[in-house]
Amino acid sequence: MRTDDVPDALPCVVRRLQLSCFRNLSDHVLNLPDGPVVLHGDNGAGKTNLLEAVSMLAPGRGLRRARASEQACTGGTGGWALQGHIEGPEGIHAVATGLEPGQERRRFRLDGRDIAARDELPAVVGVVWLTPAEDRLFVEAPAERRRFLDRLIGADDPAFAGLTARYDRRLRERTAVLRGERPDRVWVSTLEAALAADAVAIAAARAERVESLDAMVADSRGPFPRVRLEVSGELEALMDGRPALDVEEEVAARLQRSRDLDRDAGGALIGPHRSDLIAIDAETATPAARCSTGRQKALLLSIVLGELARRRRIGALVPILLLDEAAAHLDGTRRAALFERILDAPGQTWLSGTEQAPFAALRGKAAFFHLNQGDIADHV
Structure with a gap:
């Protein structure tokens, strides 16, 4: 693709971040200039907490997948609040979220009005992250790789996030019905038809995203290796070259035949919950x-x-982009290449590490913040 064929970049950037009683970060306001953001400090100083705060400006449970009630500061009222001024293609928007004392679910506000986050926020703010826990992504169970892929898709496709949540609810409901004393066979059949339709839709969305992403990463150049990606599973094999409606009927029939086994296993023997993201060093x-x-x-x-x-x-x-412990396991060549990509790319990248030295190449090009037991000091 020629440079003049590339659409104008549509980045979103945090320009101002205000925190109140979030984790060990009690009350802080950060004003952020252009360029990357570097967080450094000892382990436990609050670097990951700050990255988590940024991730909470988008829909979902954030980079730790924690309950909202677990994110309040010790000794507080149990509530917490975040507000970010997000600069994007349509100007600056104020995104606020938090948990009120005594509540279990957090609220979202956009420019001063209450919103359904998954409906409106994807057009305003998106967040993608890598944490040290994901350094083992390729050796963990398939569920972790599915979650990683689904998070990438759901970050800019709110319908997909709703689809996967609905599929999970229906799967649990089918198990509960099958384990009842007198299962309602008509209702089970209705659930299985709905599950089959959702299963095919999820698999199709994953396949489409992986195909387009594979085309990008299979041809990468430089110190970062080329990767080949695919989604693999029994459902994906069934879908190969077949009409979606035919696959839905086949999946529903298989669910019906495996009711006894599924009841005992507490799940289903076929579906997108059994697929895996396969990565190969090309x-x-x-x-x-x-x-x-x-x-x-x-x-x-x-x-x-x-x-x-x-x-x-x-x-x-x-x-x-949030990169927790960004320099870990990277040699000097790849670290330099990462910084070069970050500086050249549109958007905003936050990086963290225990030492300043690995980020020396970003001096004068990034905002540096030192964290010490919840205190934040900036030195740009």
């Missing part, structure tokens, strides 16, 4: 799970950077 044809720790980190960064490039290519909103 340069060595080695499964990612068998690569070194450093190579796996580089493969992950290739995927995430490829996703940002994919969104820019199609003219979609470019999300904020």
Whole structure:
């Protein structure tokens, strides 16, 4: 693709972040200039808490997947609040979220009015992240890789996030009905038809995203390795070259035949909840799970950077990128390449680490914040 064929970038950037009683960050206001944001400080100082705060400006449970009630500061009222001024393609919007004392679910406000976050926020703010826990993504259980992929899709496709949530609810409901004393067979059949339709829709959305992302990361150049991606599973094999309605009927029939086994297992033997994201190091044809720790980190960064490039290519909103312990497991060459990509790319990247030294190349080009037991000091 020629440069003049690339759509104008549509990045979103946090210009101002206000925190109140969030984790160990009691009351702070950060004003953020152009460029990356570097957080450094000892372990436990609050770096990941600050990254989590940014992730909470988007729909979902944030980078720790914690309950809202777990995010309040110790000794407070149990409530907390965040507000971000997000600069995007249509100007600056105020995004606020928080938990009121005694409540279980957090609220969202956009420019001063209450909103349904999944309906309105994806057009204003998106956040993508990598944490140290994901350094082992390729050797963990398939559920972790599915969650990683679904998070990438759901960040700019609110309908997909709702679809996966509905599928999970229906799957649990079917199990509960099957385990009842007198299962209502008509209702079970209705649930199975709905599950089959949702299953095919989820698999199709995953396949479409992975196909477009694979095209980006399979041709990457430079120190970050090329990656080949696919979604693999019994459902995906059924869908290969077949009309969606035929697959839905086949999945519903298989669910009906496996009711007794599914009841005992507490789930279903077929569906998108049993699929896996497969990653192959394209340069060595080695499964990612068998690569070194450093190579796996580089493969992950290739995927995430490829996703940002994919969104820019199609003219979609470019999300904020959060990289917790960004320099861990990266050699000097790849660290320099990562910083170069970050500086050249549209949007905003937040990076964290215990030491300043690994980020020396970003001096004068990034905002630096030192964290110390919940205190935040800036030195740009």
